[in-house]
Amino acid sequence: MASTAEGMKSLLEDRVVKSKWPARLDLAQSLSGLGLGLFMWTHLILVSSILFGKDAMLAITHVMEASFLTPDEAGGYTLIPALTAVGVFGLFIVHACLAMRKFPSDWKAHKTFRSQMAMMNHSDTNGWYTQVVTGFIMFFLGSVHLYIMATQADKIGPQLSADRMWTYGMWPLYLILLFAVEMHGAIGMYRLAIKWGVFDGKDPRATRKRLKVLKTLVTVFFLSLGLASLAAYVKIGIENVENNRVGERYVAGQEG
Amino acid sequence: MSQSNGTAQKGRTLKFHILRFDPQLKGDKPRMETFEIEEQDSMTIFIGLNEIRKKYDASLQFDFVCRAGICGSCGMVINGRPDLACRTLTNTFPDGEITLLPLPAFELIGDLSVDTGKFMRNMSERMENWIHEEPDAEPRKLTVLEEKMDPDVATEIYELDRCIECGCCVSACGTARMRKDFLGAVGFMHVARFEMDPRDKRTDEDWYDLIGDDDGVFGCMSLMGCEDNCPKDLPHQNRIAYLRRKMVSAGT
Amino acid sequence: MKIVYSDVLVIGGGLSGLRAAVASSKRGHSTVVISLVPAKRSHSAAAQGGMQASLAAASASRGDNEDVHFSDTIKGSDWGADQDVARMFANTAPKAIRELATWGVPWSRIKAGEREVVVNAKKVTITEEKQAEGLITSRNFGGTKKWRTCFTADGTGHTMLYAMDNKAIELGIDIHERKEALALIHSDGICNGAVVRDLITGELTAYVAKATVVATGGYGRLYKISTNAIICEGMGAAIALETGVTPLGNMEAVQFHPTAIVPAGILTTEGCRGDGGLLLDKDHYRFMPDYEPDKKELASRDVVSRRMTEHIRKGKGVPSPYGDHLWLDIRLLGKEHIDKNLREVKEICQYFLGIDPVTDLIPVQPTQHYSMGGVRTKPTGETPGLKGLFSVGEASCWDMHGFNRLGGNSVAETVVAGMIVGEYIADYCDDNSVDIKTSIVNDFIEREQAKIEKLCARDSGENVYDLKETMQNIMMDKVGIFRTEEDLVAAVSELTELHQRAKNIAIKTKTRSSNPELVEAMRVPRMIKIALCTAMGAQARKESRGAHAREDYPERNDKEWLKRTLAYWKNEDDPTPTLEYEDLDIMRMEMPPGSRGYGKDLTIHHPDTEKRVAEVEKLKEANPDVNRHELSELLNPIDLPERLRGLNERVGIGYE
Numbered sequence A: 001m002a003s004t005a006e007g008m009k010s011l012l013e014d015r016v017v018k019s020k021w022p023a024r025l026d027l028a029q030s031l032s033g034l035g036l037g038l039f040m041w042t043h044l045i046l047v048s049s050i051l052f053g054k055d056a057m058l059a060i061t062h063v064m065e066a067s068f069l070t071p072d073e074a075g076g077y078t079l080i081p082a083l084t085a086v087g088v089f090g091l092f093i094v095h096a097c098l099a100m101r102k103f104p105s106d107w108k109a110h111k112t113f114r115s116q117m118a119m120m121n122h123s124d125t126n127g128w129y130t131q132v133v134t135g136f137i138m139f140f141l142g143s144v145h146l147y148i149m150a151t152q153a154d155k156i157g158p159q160l161s162a163d164r165m166w167t168y169g170m171w172p173l174y175l176i177l178l179f180a181v182e183m184h185g186a187i188g189m190y191r192l193a194i195k196w197g198v199f200d201g202k203d204p205r206a207t208r209k210r211l212k213v214l215k216t217l218v219t220v221f222f223l224s225l226g227l228a229s230l231a232a233y234v235k236i237g238i239e240n241v242e243n244n245r246v247g248e249r250y251v252a253g254q255e256g
Numbered sequence B: 001m002s003q004s005n006g007t008a009q010k011g012r013t014l015k016f017h018i019l020r021f022d023p024q025l026k027g028d029k030p031r032m033e034t035f036e037i038e039e040q041d042s043m044t045i046f047i048g049l050n051e052i053r054k055k056y057d058a059s060l061q062f063d064f065v066c067r068a069g070i071c072g073s074c075g076m077v078i079n080g081r082p083d084l085a086c087r088t089l090t091n092t093f094p095d096g097e098i099t100l101l102p103l104p105a106f107e108l109i110g111d112l113s114v115d116t117g118k119f120m121r122n123m124s125e126r127m128e129n130w131i132h133e134e135p136d137a138e139p140r141k142l143t144v145l146e147e148k149m150d151p152d153v154a155t156e157i158y159e160l161d162r163c164i165e166c167g168c169c170v171s172a173c174g175t176a177r178m179r180k181d182f183l184g185a186v187g188f189m190h191v192a193r194f195e196m197d198p199r200d201k202r203t204d205e206d207w208y209d210l211i212g213d214d215d216g217v218f219g220c221m222s223l224m225g226c227e228d229n230c231p232k233d234l235p236h237q238n239r240i241a242y243l244r245r246k247m248v249s250a251g252t
Numbered sequence C: 001m002k003i004v005y006s007d008v009l010v011i012g013g014g015l016s017g018l019r020a021a022v023a024s025s026k027r028g029h030s031t032v033v034i035s036l037v038p039a040k041r042s043h044s045a046a047a048q049g050g051m052q053a054s055l056a057a058a059s060a061s062r063g064d065n066e067d068v069h070f071s072d073t074i075k076g077s078d079w080g081a082d083q084d085v086a087r088m089f090a091n092t093a094p095k096a097i098r099e100l101a102t103w104g105v106p107w108s109r110i111k112a113g114e115r116e117v118v119v120n121a122k123k124v125t126i127t128e129e130k131q132a133e134g135l136i137t138s139r140n141f142g143g144t145k146k147w148r149t150c151f152t153a154d155g156t157g158h159t160m161l162y163a164m165d166n167k168a169i170e171l172g173i174d175i176h177e178r179k180e181a182l183a184l185i186h187s188d189g190i191c192n193g194a195v196v197r198d199l200i201t202g203e204l205t206a207y208v209a210k211a212t213v214v215a216t217g218g219y220g221r222l223y224k225i226s227t228n229a230i231i232c233e234g235m236g237a238a239i240a241l242e243t244g245v246t247p248l249g250n251m252e253a254v255q256f257h258p259t260a261i262v263p264a265g266i267l268t269t270e271g272c273r274g275d276g277g278l279l280l281d282k283d284h285y286r287f288m289p290d291y292e293p294d295k296k297e298l299a300s301r302d303v304v305s306r307r308m309t310e311h312i313r314k315g316k317g318v319p320s321p322y323g324d325h326l327w328l329d330i331r332l333l334g335k336e337h338i339d340k341n342l343r344e345v346k347e348i349c350q351y352f353l354g355i356d357p358v359t360d361l362i363p364v365q366p367t368q369h370y371s372m373g374g375v376r377t378k379p380t381g382e383t384p385g386l387k388g389l390f391s392v393g394e395a396s397c398w399d400m401h402g403f404n405r406l407g408g409n410s411v412a413e414t415v416v417a418g419m420i421v422g423e424y425i426a427d428y429c430d431d432n433s434v435d436i437k438t439s440i441v442n443d444f445i446e447r448e449q450a451k452i453e454k455l456c457a458r459d460s461g462e463n464v465y466d467l468k469e470t471m472q473n474i475m476m477d478k479v480g481i482f483r484t485e486e487d488l489v490a491a492v493s494e495l496t497e498l499h500q501r502a503k504n505i506a507i508k509t510k511t512r513s514s515n516p517e518l519v520e521a522m523r524v525p526r527m528i529k530i531a532l533c534t535a536m537g538a539q540a541r542k543e544s545r546g547a548h549a550r551e552d553y554p555e556r557n558d559k560e561w562l563k564r565t566l567a568y569w570k571n572e573d574d575p576t577p578t579l580e581y582e583d584l585d586i587m588r589m590e591m592p593p594g595s596r597g598y599g600k601d602l603t604i605h606h607p608d609t610e611k612r613v614a615e616v617e618k619l620k621e622a623n624p625d626v627n628r629h630e631l632s633e634l635l636n637p638i639d640l641p642e643r644l645r646g647l648n649e650r651v652g653i654g655y656e
């Protein structure tokens, strides 16, 4: 008897007290997006260290592996990037799950959205769709990359990364991923600012215009940076093949 | 929403491409029809459509009431943008091609006429768009001075009260089109209006009950179609963000 | 046959209809409102400038009270108004506005301290008192002694209508949109509802009720150019007229507003001039002080419209393809003021003219604006001819406006009449029941159905759009601001002919459901009838009073014409309406006829006037100690519903 009464009560509460979850989920979606966004910008800057030479990249890799804590200050704890990858993977999955709630629920909804886009040709609406598509792509490609990073964190470095790109044929994946993540991230960060009105200031409309310009600049900047880095890795990868050095770890100062 | 004022091009031929469909008639199918009329000085789409009705097809359905941009009856999709047809001058279309579709997201009555009224009434009932006094408040005597109100607050309320329930924001919102139960921007503007009104005694929890879910403010994906297509320039961007912050703090 | 039963059927979802519905619903009577359009789209939404109520809180309105409001209204009406009604109105207006304040209208409020305003083209500083801060403020409007017009920026009607409709939704009042009343159901002198057509499905339904309320707004669209919404076609007046037993009052009293933009005919509010805007001619010369040195641009509307027309006739207008126009200049008010208080005006200028009123002049012309005439009612709002039939708002001739309505007095009338008449409607419902045979209801439906069938069956005949345009042109050209016997005679004969032709309309689209051509074909013949009432009333009235200005009879003739025109359409086959008259009893007037104070006083006085003036004086002398409330009680005892009685408080002076 008691349990039925309990059951009634919770049922009643369900009806009367509105769930707090939608608020939490919305916030979580944004925070996870924010986290990923900030991570990705940092990540790309780190990865682009290759543009400053193999030593720069190696140094960064070492810092990331907290090699300054190791006795010989070389090598490092590769567990750190591996764990980071696992952590980011977690955030990535959480974000994806939350965001997927917003995906068109069925084909009809998808078609409706497409027809809306065709009718209006409205940039922020189109941007959202871009996020959906790029998010969808990232879900697969990003997972692959993250899995590799988590399992082969020891194989990060100027040479080994380049080999992965070229010899193991990952560059097409990175190319797609690069475009996906930069577009998705920049639109996402812009959307965050609008959505929460954080920078609204005195004239929210003017702010939005400025943010839009900023969004484009950021996208262009990171895409260029990413493409340049990708090219650098590929170049090293090709050289490695030519020099028969595939799979060799780079040693600091090797190439001055 | 600025208005470029092209020079009047009297005598130019305008081509109206209009979606025709009467769901009341059995077997009728949606189709586009084109009508050509001669442009006149200061011609609006309102004048153009009436002329088409008079000259070519008396069965053409559309809704105008005030024809002055203040009643919100004449929202339709004009060359891809939801807007008020009565105050759209034909000289704003350099090539004279005007494509008109009924507002999506609303029940179609026929041709360009849609039932926004039903939608808005539902919205008002759902959001309880009226002043909620304290539950046990005595009705105020009408002979005594009115309650005072900060003049700036009154002005701010009016800014939101200017909504004419035209439905352009709802039709411009991809979310509203995908999800039938999504409240839509017009609802947010009304909630923001009453939330700001000191006469309305509803608490943050009350508001959360109304809009704290994915049919409410958490369903909004910040597509900004509303902000960019509201003929009355209501501050959608800013106010929806405000409601979201408010509801998150009420909900966490 | 489909029947919808309720206690009260309100035809019209504008301010007046909704307020009456709220009153009856609050008294526990089931109430249904029908409207051609969603209620919030009713024409009331277009009122920009404001609502008059003597709150006397702003510094320029100090000293205002019900008495001053009453006397302005009577003067404005050119003594054509019913003074009992005007008194009921003036006493209730402050209550109506305060009620709306609790229902959510964001009335613009007083800010304490100094502020600059423009008066008579000069910047003047006025100081608002601390004690008044936060109370409802008011602006200047034409024909008023004090600044009495309360407002929300220039969206007054919109905010009022939204608050009112929201109130109706809160009370759960049924509002059936996209429905058109085609005929009143009545028998034996009692009205019991209406035959209603669904504008989407085309279905006819009988709405049967104890009390029926016509709140359908004005008939501005009889004219080719009008500030009115395009649904203001006088259909409420028409269905009352077609009962044959109840009259329309003063249909010739049609107001022209001085400042509608050219060519669209869209209004720029009187608030433009109230706030300090000027009228200029083609030489950018301010001409109004020459004609009306005292009130200038802020003379009563009918006066300003006539002066503008005179000035244009002198060749001072600005030529345009749409006739000569004049300029409205609000540049001197400054950007800040225009952006805040005249926003809709600014938008209208931007969208329809492509100009910015902050820097540009606005082209304006006097344009048809308001219908003083309408369904004649008693002070209770009930019609003299049919029990249970009430009318409120612009549709009615409750008659507080007489021959000219003051700006801001109309939205005020809608809510005040809704409040007062609403109570009387509820009283009526308390005391009466529906007592009509179903067969009679059926007859009414069948009659309307047969009309539709007949219309659809006709394959060739008159084009409805042509007929409408012809009528609108006749009214515009011949029953306009200035009227002459010659024009009016022509108008009547042309309209009579048109009325015959309208019996032979043929339509191309035969769809019985949603069909705009069919709707038009059913309305236009009735519009022509209303036009005939207007033109005939104007032709018969051989004097000039208020907005009815006869060039051949320029004097106001109280001696012969201090009476109200009543137009009946007694038999369906009559070629024209029948005019009867109802005298205004000077001996009962609180304010006996006098001069309005514009131009030369040409009044031909009635012998009773002098008598009544003396009587009023004597009464005052005999009661030297009475206060103004008691005096008005002595001069003009009025009956108000219990809950609307009581003196109105004012800041600083209490209930004085």
Ligand SMILES: Cc1cc2nc3c(=O)[nH]c(=O)nc-3n(C[C@H](O)[C@H](O)[C@H](O)COP(=O)(O)OP(=O)(O)OC[C@H]3O[C@@H](n4cnc5c(N)ncnc54)[C@H](O)[C@@H]3O)c2cc1C
Pocket: C011, C012, C013, C014, C015, C016, C017, C034, C035, C036, C037, C039, C042, C043, C044, C045, C046, C047, C048, C049, C050, C051, C052, C156, C157, C179, C180, C181, C182, C215, C216, C217, C218, C227, C228, C229, C231, C232, C235, C236, C267, C269, C369, C370, C392, C393, C394, C395, C407, C408, C409, C410, C411, C412, C414
């Ligand atoms: C541009 C403009 C500005 C104005 N500004 C002011 C101002 O500043 N101050 C002021 O005091 N006054 C102003 N007025 C006048 C004032 O707005 C109107 O007189 C007033 O709002 C009329 O209200 P109403 O309720 O009587 O009718 P409306 O608001 O016209 O409502 C009529 C209703 O009747 C319905 N209806 C009509 N026919 C039928 C039918 N056959 N069947 C069913 N329903 C029907 C309609 O759908 C509508 O709901 C202005 C008028 C205009 C034109």
Ligand code: HEM
Pocket: A043, A047, A048, A081, A084, A085, A086, A088, A092, A138, A142, A145, A146, A149, A155, A156, A157, A160, A161, A162, A164, A165, A174, A175, A177, A178, A179, A181, A225, A226, A227, A229, A230
């Ligand atoms: C902690 C997690 C991550 C680590 C440690 C990491 C590490 C790396 C490294 C070392 C590279 C260089 C190439 C290589 O070694 O294969 C790289 C490249 C890249 N990564 Fe990640 N990554 C992480 C997460 C992500 C995520 C979540 C994404 C996007 C979904 C991503 C997208 C990319 C892209 C696009 C490149 C190519 C960059 C370029 O074009 O220059 N990475 N990442």
Ligand code: HEM
Pocket: A029, A030, A031, A032, A033, A034, A036, A037, A038, A040, A092, A095, A096, A099, A100, A102, A103, A128, A131, A132, A134, A135, A136, A138, A139, A140, A142, A181, A184, A185, A186, A187, A188, A189, A191, A192, A195, B221
């Ligand atoms: C599996 C991969 C991903 C998927 C499926 C995905 C999907 C989405 C979708 C659909 C949205 C829109 C949510 C909404 O409209 O409310 C979104 C928002 C966002 N995404 Fe992703 N995303 C993914 C990965 C990422 C990554 C790697 C980043 C980092 C750059 C990122 C950053 C953001 C940001 C900042 C937002 C805005 C958050 C918000 O609107 O609340 N996302 N994502």
Ligand code: SF4
Pocket: B162, B163, B164, B165, B166, B167, B168, B169, B170, B185, B186, B189, B229, B230, B231, B232, B233, B234
């Ligand atoms: S918010 Fe704007 S677009 Fe939406 S209904 Fe109101 S006026 Fe129209």
Ligand code: F3S
Pocket: B169, B172, B173, B174, B175, B176, B184, B185, B219, B220, B221, B222, B223, B224, B225, B226, B227, B236, B240
């Ligand atoms: S367009 Fe729709 S998704 Fe939100 S920001 Fe406006 S309501």
Ligand code: FES
Pocket: B063, B064, B065, B066, B067, B068, B069, B070, B071, B072, B073, B074, B075, B084, B085, B086, B087
């Ligand atoms: S008809 Fe009223 S807004 Fe267009």
